Amino acid sequence: xxxxxxxxxxxxxxxxxxxxxxxxxxxxxxxxxxxxxxxxxxxxxxxxxxxxxxxxxxxxxxxxxxxxxxxxxxxxxxxxxxxxxxxxxxxxxxxxxxxxxxxxxxxxxxxxxxxxxxxxxxxxxxxxxxxxxxxxxxxxxxxxxxxxxxxxxxxxxxxxxxxxxxxxxxxxxxxxxxxxxxxxxxxxxxxxxxxxxxxxxxxxxxxxxxxxxxxxxxxxxxxxxxxxxxxxxxxxxxxxxxxxxxxxxxxxxxxxxxxxxxxxxxxxxxxxxxxxxxxxxxxxxxxxxxxxxxxxxxxxxxxxxxxxxxxxxxxxxxxxxxxxxxxxxxxxxxxxxxxxxxxxxxxxxxxxxxxxxxxxxxxxxxxxxxxxxxxxxxxxxxxxxxxxxxxxxxxxxxxxxxxxxxxxxxxxxxxxxxxxxxxxxxxxxxxxxxxxxxxxxxxxxxxxxxxxxxxxxxxxxxxxxxxxxxxxxxxxxxxxxxxxxxxxxxxxxxxxxxxxxxxxxxxxxxxxxxxxxxxxxxxxxxxxxxxx
Amino acid sequence: xxxxxxxxxxxxxxxxxxxxxxxxxxxxxxxxxxxxxxxxxxxxxxxxxxxxxxxxxxxxxxxxxxxxxxxxxxxxxxxxxxxxxxxxxxxxxxxxxxxxxxxxxxxxxxxxxxxxxxxxxxxxxxxxxxxxxxxxxxxxxxxxxxxxxxxxxxxxxxxxxxxxxxxxxxxxxxxxxxxxxxxxxxxxxxxxxxxxxxxxxxxxxxxxxxxxxxxxxxxxxxxxxxxxxxxxxxxxxxxxxxxxxxxxxxxxxxxxxxxxxxxxxxxxxxxxxxxxxxxxxxxxxxxxxxxxxxxxxxxxxxxxxxxxxxxxxxxx
Numbered sequence: 001x002x003x004x005x006x007x008x009x010x011x012x013x014x015x016x017x018x019x020x021x022x023x024x025x026x027x028x029x030x031x032x033x034x035x036x037x038x039x040x041x042x043x044x045x046x047x048x049x050x051x052x053x054x055x056x057x058x059x060x061x062x063x064x065x066x067x068x069x070x071x072x073x074x075x076x077x078x079x080x081x082x083x084x085x086x087x088x089x090x091x092x093x094x095x096x097x098x099x100x101x102x103x104x105x106x107x108x109x110x111x112x113x114x115x116x117x118x119x120x121x122x123x124x125x126x127x128x129x130x131x132x133x134x135x136x137x138x139x140x141x142x143x144x145x146x147x148x149x150x151x152x153x154x155x156x157x158x159x160x161x162x163x164x165x166x167x168x169x170x171x172x173x174x175x176x177x178x179x180x181x182x183x184x185x186x187x188x189x190x191x192x193x194x195x196x197x198x199x200x201x202x203x204x205x206x207x208x209x210x211x212x213x214x215x216x217x218x219x220x221x222x223x224x225x226x227x228x229x230x231x232x233x234x235x236x237x238x239x240x241x242x243x244x245x246x247x248x249x250x251x252x253x254x255x256x257x258x259x260x261x262x263x264x265x266x267x268x269x270x271x272x273x274x275x276x277x278x279x280x281x282x283x284x285x286x287x288x289x290x291x292x293x294x295x296x297x298x299x300x301x302x303x304x305x306x307x308x309x310x311x312x313x314x315x316x317x318x319x320x321x322x323x324x325x326x327x328x329x330x331x332x333x334x335x336x337x338x339x340x341x342x343x344x345x346x347x348x349x350x351x352x353x354x355x356x357x358x359x360x361x362x363x364x365x366x367x368x369x370x371x372x373x374x375x376x377x378x379x380x381x382x383x384x385x386x387x388x389x390x391x392x393x394x395x396x397x398x399x400x401x402x403x404x405x406x407x408x409x410x411x412x413x414x415x416x417x418x419x420x421x422x423x424x425x426x427x428x429x430x431x432x433x434x435x436x437x438x439x440x441x442x443x444x445x446x447x448x449x450x451x452x453x454x455x456x457x458x459x460x461x462x463x464x465x466x467x468x469x470x471x472x473x474x475x476x477x478x479x480x481x482x483x484x485x486x487x488x489x490x491x492x493x494x495x496x497x498x499x500x501x502x503x504x505x506x507x508x509x510x511x512x513x514x515x516x517x518x519x520x521x522x523x524x525x526x527x528x529x530x531x532x
Numbered sequence: 533x534x535x536x537x538x539x540x541x542x543x544x545x546x547x548x549x550x551x552x553x554x555x556x557x558x559x560x561x562x563x564x565x566x567x568x569x570x571x572x573x574x575x576x577x578x579x580x581x582x583x584x585x586x587x588x589x590x591x592x593x594x595x596x597x598x599x600x601x602x603x604x605x606x607x608x609x610x611x612x613x614x615x616x617x618x619x620x621x622x623x624x625x626x627x628x629x630x631x632x633x634x635x636x637x638x639x640x641x642x643x644x645x646x647x648x649x650x651x652x653x654x655x656x657x658x659x660x661x662x663x664x665x666x667x668x669x670x671x672x673x674x675x676x677x678x679x680x681x682x683x684x685x686x687x688x689x690x691x692x693x694x695x696x697x698x699x700x701x702x703x704x705x706x707x708x709x710x711x712x713x714x715x716x717x718x719x720x721x722x723x724x725x726x727x728x729x730x731x732x733x734x735x736x737x738x739x740x741x742x743x744x745x746x747x748x749x750x751x752x753x754x755x756x757x758x759x760x761x762x763x764x765x766x767x768x769x770x771x772x773x774x775x776x777x778x779x780x781x782x783x784x785x786x787x788x789x790x791x792x793x794x795x796x797x798x799x800x801x802x803x804x805x806x807x808x809x810x811x812x813x814x815x816x817x818x819x820x821x822x823x824x825x826x827x828x829x830x831x832x833x834x835x836x837x838x839x840x841x842x843x844x845x846x847x848x
Contacts, residue, residue: 067726067845086845088728103723105716106837116716117728119709126708168727 016079018043018176018207019064024073026059033059034070035231041176043078046198046208048218048239051228051251052458053428057211058100060228061178064209065097066090077176096174098165100181100211104153111136111149114168139171144200159190166197176207183217184456187306188486188518195221213251213458215244216487229253252460262470265494268297269339270332271478272318272358272447277327279317287313289502290327295447295478297334300469302493303482306521310502311482312363315451318480319360320345320353331356331446337476354383357446361436361453363482365429369436372425376417377406379424380439413438414464430461437468447478454488466492486514538807546682548799553687554757556788556795557694561749562773563780563787564694564701565742569615570782571705572738573718575840577633578618579746580770581640586611586750588644591657591761594664603664603755604748611747612740614640619739623732626842637770645763659760666690666756690752697745702784714738718836721843731843746770768819775822782835790825797821 019041026034034056041047051057062068064075066084075082077093084090090097104113111132120131136149145163153161162182169177179198183191198208198221210222218225218239225237227250235250248256272295279288287310295301305311316322318329324346331353333340345353354360362368370379381387381402386394390402406420415434417427424432433453440448450469454462469492473479483489489496490510497507498520505520516526542548562579569576586607593606618636622629648656669692671685705711716724717734725731753769754761772794780786797818805811 065726087726088730091728097726099726103720103726105719105723107719108712108716112712112716113723116712116724119712121709123709123713126703127712172728 016043017041017076018078019209020076020079021060021064022074022076024060024063024075025071026063026068027071032231034063034073036073037228037231037233039226040236041207041209042224043207044202044205045223046202046210046221048222048225049209049211049228050213050215050218050225050247051234052213052460053430053456054230054458055228055251056231057228058180059231061097061180061209061211064090065095065178091172091174094173094175095178096169096172096176097178098162098169098180098182100184102161102165103168104161104164106154107152109149110147110151110153110156110164113153113164114149114171116168118172136167136171139167143167143170143197143204145197159186159193162186162190162194163197174206176209177201178209178211180211181213182210183212183214187484189306191217215247215459218247219244227251248459251458256459257463260466260470260491262492263474265299265473267299267494268337268476269334270294271297271334272480273328273330273332273342274318275328277314277317277329278325279313279322279327280325281313286325287502288317291499291502291504293497293504293507295480297337297476297478298473299494300473300479300481300492302489302496303480303499304486304489304496304517304521305499307484309499311499312451313502314499315360315363315449315482318353318449319358319362320348320350323347331358333357333446334476334478351383354443354445359440359443359445359448361433361440361448361450363451363455365432365436370424370432373423375421376410376415376424376427376435377402377420379435380406380409380420380442382439384439384443409435409438409442413441413468428458428461430457433457433465434461437465441468441472445477447480448472449480449482451482452484453481454483454485486517490514490517535804535807535809538804542800542803545803546679548803549679549683550687551799551803552792552795553683554691554795555798556791557687557691558749558752558757559769559773559776559791559794560694560698560788561690561752562742562746562770563776563791564697564784565745565749566774566777567780567782567784567787568701568705568714568738568745569742570777570839571718571836572714572735573721573836573838573841573843574619574622574735574739575629575633576615576618576739576742577630577771577774578614578636578640579742579773580766580768581633581637582611582614582743582746583750583753583770583773584644584764584766585614585640586747587754587765588647588750588761589747590751590755591660592647592651594660594755595657598664600664600666600755604666604751607751607755608744608747611745611750612743615739615741615743615746616736618743619736622842623735623739626844629840629842641764644761648761648763657761660755664755665759666752688752688756690748690756693748694752698784698788705784715836718838721838721841725843725845731845735843749773772818772822775826778835779825793825794818794821 017040021039023036024034025036037056037060039060049057059068063070066086066089075084082093114136115132120128133149140147145167147163182194186194202208212218222239225239227234229251274291274293276290276292277288278286278290281287291314303311313322317324329346330342331345332342343356345356366372381390385391391397403420410417410420413434415431417431424435454465469479481492493510495507495509496512498505498517500521500523505523506525519526562583566576566579589610590603590607594600594603614636618632621627621632666689668686668688674685675681705714713729713734716729717731721731776790776794777787779790801814801817804814
């Protein structure tokens with residue numbers, strides 16, 4: 001065995017180490033997740049573990065939390081060498097983990113979720129509702145995390161669910177908190193709250209390991225950084241002495257354009273016209289109270305807003321997946337900047353809307369964008385399998401034509417995969433998203449509705465996706481982007497519509513400041529706020 | 533008209549209601565077994581097979597040990613072993629739990645027939661003497677109360693046991709720390725595991741409990757109610773219990789209520805024979821009732837979220 005030459009520069013740590021993982025390796029057949037990875041975390045710091053999807057961050061943390069056994073390597077907690085056989089050992093060592101997908105049981109109460117596995121009175125006892133209730137209130141006061149212990153998890157908003165996760169970890173006496181991509185599901189306000197909570201915890205002597213791929217969060221919150229790339233250490237940095245470009249370069253392995261480069265828009269006639277649209281939620285409450293907007297050929301209209309203000313329902317209405325109670329939606333055929341025939345698609349179903357020329361990148365790519373267990377090839381013709389170029393008489397598939405089609409798309413859209421026969425579930429988030437985008441753009445639509453197009457996607461792929469969206473715009477298509485990431489909205493859009501409680505509050509130019517957008521997102525108009 | 537007359541007469545007799553409670557208890561034990569197994573996240577359609585195995589083992593055990601308790605013990609162990617197989621196949625080997633259940637049901641039928649034939653040289657076991665049969669209990673003066681005496685206070689010992697187990701299981705699942713863990717494992721095993729609950733252990737214990745209860749029901753049937761083992765004597769009772777479990781929304785109380793309804797169907801069918809309706813048609817009554825109940829209500833019951841999904845540690 002030859003010693004690996006790529007070893008991160010060792011930074012002298014002044015305080016004692018809370019966590020030291022040395023030479024951790026873990027592989028599965030065909031995949032090397034971690035290759036002699038080192039991680040050192042000082043006591044009382046917030047340490048960022050960053051890297052693209054598939055860089056091995058989650059594997060490292062699952063090993064530290066005992067969910068996965070490493071093939072080799074040593075772990076030291078507070079200087080003591082330890083073997084972590086399972087979560088029970090990890091909890092005993094004072095390690096707690098808040099998972100990316102919450103480990104909460106929806107039909108149970110906050111109290112039941114928190115005490116589960118460490119119930120008051122021990123295993124043999126009857127469940128002590130009173131004691132559990134009191135313990136949790138005490139804990140929530142101690143750490144300033146107010147919560148009602150008797151509510152069911154399924155009734156809580158995401159931000160509060162995460163608070164329950166943190167309390168769960170603290171209830172188990174954790175000194176070291178692993179936060180696995182905790183902000184992915186949060187609104188900007190919830191993210192700010194979370195950061196305040198984490199800073200508070202560190203003040204009380206806890207140590208936090210913060211997994212993310214969002215550079216802004218790394219710079220805003222953390223003290224030091226470990227960067228992983230393709231299962232190996234790519235660098236170790238002190239947050240105050242680095243910059244986004246350096247972190248991005250270490251993560252991706254090349255220079256990354258963090259800014260979106262684009263020419264000014266050259267908008268043409270209106271393609272997508274939405275007029276006074278009303279629609280109901282699944283529960284029968286009205287969620288869209290008269291939304292009107294236009295998207296022109298050759299422009300990107302961004303929709304900003306705190307999640308849950310009707311954006312998802314708007315996308316569903318536009319793409320024919322949700323019924324409109326009143327209002328009008330039309331699609332106009334625009335060719336070379338000249339408006340042609342206009343079609344009313346207000347009540348058109350999903351399949352016909354697509355045929356009419358509206359492509360859709362859904363917000364939940366795993367749930368509604370892809371059939372995860374099917375191959376890349378199958379997914380690239382999803383919804384178009386009856387087209388003459390893909391099947392004879394709409395019945396018998398032309399498999400070799402589909403294969404060459406899929407190969408072309410994989411190449412053109414830079415989907416990183418060993419073959420087109422791989423089930424899409426085996427791809428990283430970014431590559432899954434590229435499969436969807438390839439499929440949708442290859443149909444040469446008039447208009448494109450992209451909901452959260454880069455959610456859970458790594459930096460390299462984000463750059464690619466942004467470039468493709470702008471290329472669509474420049475090719476004279478109407479592009480509607482819905483995103484919870486303000487940065488994304490601001491850098492992509494030519495105009496920004498802000499939604500609040502089912503209405504478009506205002507439509508502003510791309511030069512609107514983050515603060516102005518923030519005001520609109522809370523439902524105020526800009527004038528009102530100035531006067532008030 | 534005749535049917536209405538017969539029905540009115542039958543519905544007023546204590547005999548009908550005593551039989552209803554008896555059948556109800558017979559169905560309740562495997563239904564409770566199903567509840568605890570599925571609450572922990574292991575789909576269990578094998579109560580029929582475990583019950584049949586139990587019924588055979590009870591008679592065989594009672595004869596072999598020449599003791600009443602020996603029979604019950606054999607029955608419960610036999611049911612538990614069948615359940616253990618289902619547990620290993622579905623928990624450790626992560627196989628399809630429906631297929632495993634079907635396999636156990638078919639295997640139980642073949643195994644009991646084979647053993648019955650070879651152990652008795654094709655003669656079958658004769659009826660058990662009274663000393664080896666599970667006795668009825670008469671609650672002194674209470675047993676003499678008109679109507680209620682025969683219905684409530686002259687039942688088989690296993691009936692009273694089943695009522696105790698019902699109360700115990702309701703309390704266990706919803707008022708104890710163990711119950712919290714069982715429900716957590718059935719809803720979201722990853723969450724339970726990361727909270728420090730041993731998912732595999734909980735599931736094994738719950739599946740085995742379903743076997744013990746079904747085995748006991750088997751003993752109740754052969755060693756108690758009929759005193760003899762006949763090939764395939766359970767004749768689908770385990771499946772009716774399965775329906776009762778779903779109908780009862782995976783809650784012990786609910787399952788018990790459903791078992792009473794199905795028990796009534798079982799008790800009614802032989803008693804309506806003077807009504808002029810074909811006996812064959814009447815014997816389908818309990819099964820028909822099951823179907824109606826399921827069609828009408830199954831859409832509205834929700835199984836535990838992780839029911840039937842094997843748990844692989846380290847996955848999401």
